[in-house]
Amino acid sequence: MPVRSADQIIHKAAWLYYTHGLRQDEVAKHLDISRASVAMYLRRAREIGIVTISTSTELFSDDVLARETEDALGLETVWIIPEDRQAFNPSVEMPVVAAAAFIELINKGDRVGVAWGRTVYHIADVMPYADLQGVAVVQLCGNLGAPYSYRPDQCTTEIARRLNAEGINLYAPLVLSSERLAEELRREPVIREQLLAITDCQLALYSVGGIEDDSHLVKCGAITAAEMHALGQAGAAGVIAGQLIDVDGQWLDCAHNRRCISADLDSIRKIPKRMLVVQEDSKYEPLVAAIKGGFASHLMVTASMAKRLLKRAKGAGLKQA
Amino acid sequence: MPVRSADQIIHKAAWLYYTHGLRQDEVAKHLDISRASVAMYLRRAREIGIVTISTSTELFSDDVLARETEDALGLETVWIIPEDRQAFNPSVEMPVVAAAAFIELINKGDRVGVAWGRTVYHIADVMPYADLQGVAVVQLCGNLGAPYSYRPDQCTTEIARRLNAEGINLYAPLVLSSERLAEELRREPVIREQLLAITDCQLALYSVGGIEDDSHLVKCGAITAAEMHALGQAGAAGVIAGQLIDVDGQWLDCAHNRRCISADLDSIRKIPKRMLVVQEDSKYEPLVAAIKGGFASHLMVTASMAKRLLKRAKGAGLKQA
DNA sequence: CACGTGATCTGACAAAAGTCAAATAGCGGA
């Protein structure tokens, strides 16, 4: 066997086939071997990794990153928001792209759940108008007076309005002053039904909250900064639909969560398409927790965030359970 | 049509198909579209150029260069000798690789022509031993006493010996003192037959000579340095099988050529596989002439030479006629 | 609101690619 002749012929066959677009029998004729051999060489070429989806051109680098992140994290779809590009601000563009992607995920007759947060509201704010009759937009978490102009029910209502869909609000506060009251309210038929109906959603849209002092729950007055600190000590890692989750994405057994009226985390996990949109790169830890907890099947993040996730996944093996 | 969703689905389909190796119907199921659409997206992906032969990994960069050079110059096979790699000296390695590649080109019962020169001798010197009975190694050009230890007949003989093949020497001088004598000798039946038989060769091996003062013809005393200078002025660009060619690779009408006993250039051009091996990067112009003249179907050069050829071909369009 | 436009789906057929058992060739060791 002469020097590299084995690789040589494999590479040449792959070149003629993939770059020149010849048929296998043409390649065979060209190299004076049988077509079956060409098929074999091509299989090897693929195994070796000679043939790849274009990564060389800058054009597709984000797409490749998206695909790799999907594979590494076991997600169905990942959207990457480029950031290096000048005049391209994730905090402005991401909601627009997210809204478009979100609409794409909706099928006729679907029931879609919408949680709450700055990100979700921003998405609602740029949601294109569409005619999705027969679609129902349901509120995933209880209400809460907000220091800014977006309350959970407003998100739901606004999205439903824009999509010309039915809006189904949850007529309950997000947090109650006592566990007992929360428990009782949850048992109320109206509320109970609505919470149960969440399992029927085909699609959910939410972000994940942080547990810093400037977190949404703190700003809205649902939790004091001091309490949040304590919760962080107790293992809280992020917020999903108003509820705290630990580093593994599991429901955190704490006073706040017990006093919460919101979608049961397991109900959310059962929703087939769970679209998680994260704008801020600072939400890395909450995001990791959310992914671990299985709260994302569809994820939209910045390129740098995706790279961090990918790096971590490759190193340790962060897969959703 | 949402932001980039068109490209998005094309890229994803290509990813699942090419990287994950899913079948088209599996991809279709995954993306919830018809198989026909998958086929369409994949076609577009190929058209756009999403699928490529790996160029990212250093591993194959030389192979890619080889394929590109083949394409640009219309050659059948190009071998690249890497040079950047440390402890890899083209002048040492190339003959070894050339010898191996040369043997690969020989088929049972073939008649192979061998010309003469430092390069060819070096190849002969490292030619592996093989048992190629039924193969004939024929000498392409007349003999010439050499200042070093390699004469044309020695090249032929040595290669034939190593390959255990039949050696057919050309019993004539390369250059005669008069055109008349050369003409008469060419008409001699023995010589004539042998020269005609060159057309029957399936394979030829040679290098291309330069026209500098240190060129082989000058060193061997066939041409004086002064004559060579004049020939250069007259349009000589290189030497093939002892004969001068112009910049277009055409036979140069000059005294030397007319006094030469060697393979007719057209006979050489008719040989299906013409393996041209060039070690020195300084032979760029002669090489270009040789390629233009159609003297190469198989070419072995250094990476830097290939790059120069490629650059030129891309710019101007240097294709063999 | 009918219309045209462009994209996608369906189903079916032809073409190409994948696969496998058996034949063959190359290669090292006895």
Added chain:
DNA sequence: TCCGCTATTTGACTTTTGTCAGATCACGTG
């Protein structure tokens, strides 16, 4: 030099893919 081993190659067969015409659908327009 012969033998047996392994890896490659072949030819025949099955599966997958490419492609087409017509139907359908979404969407923007006059």
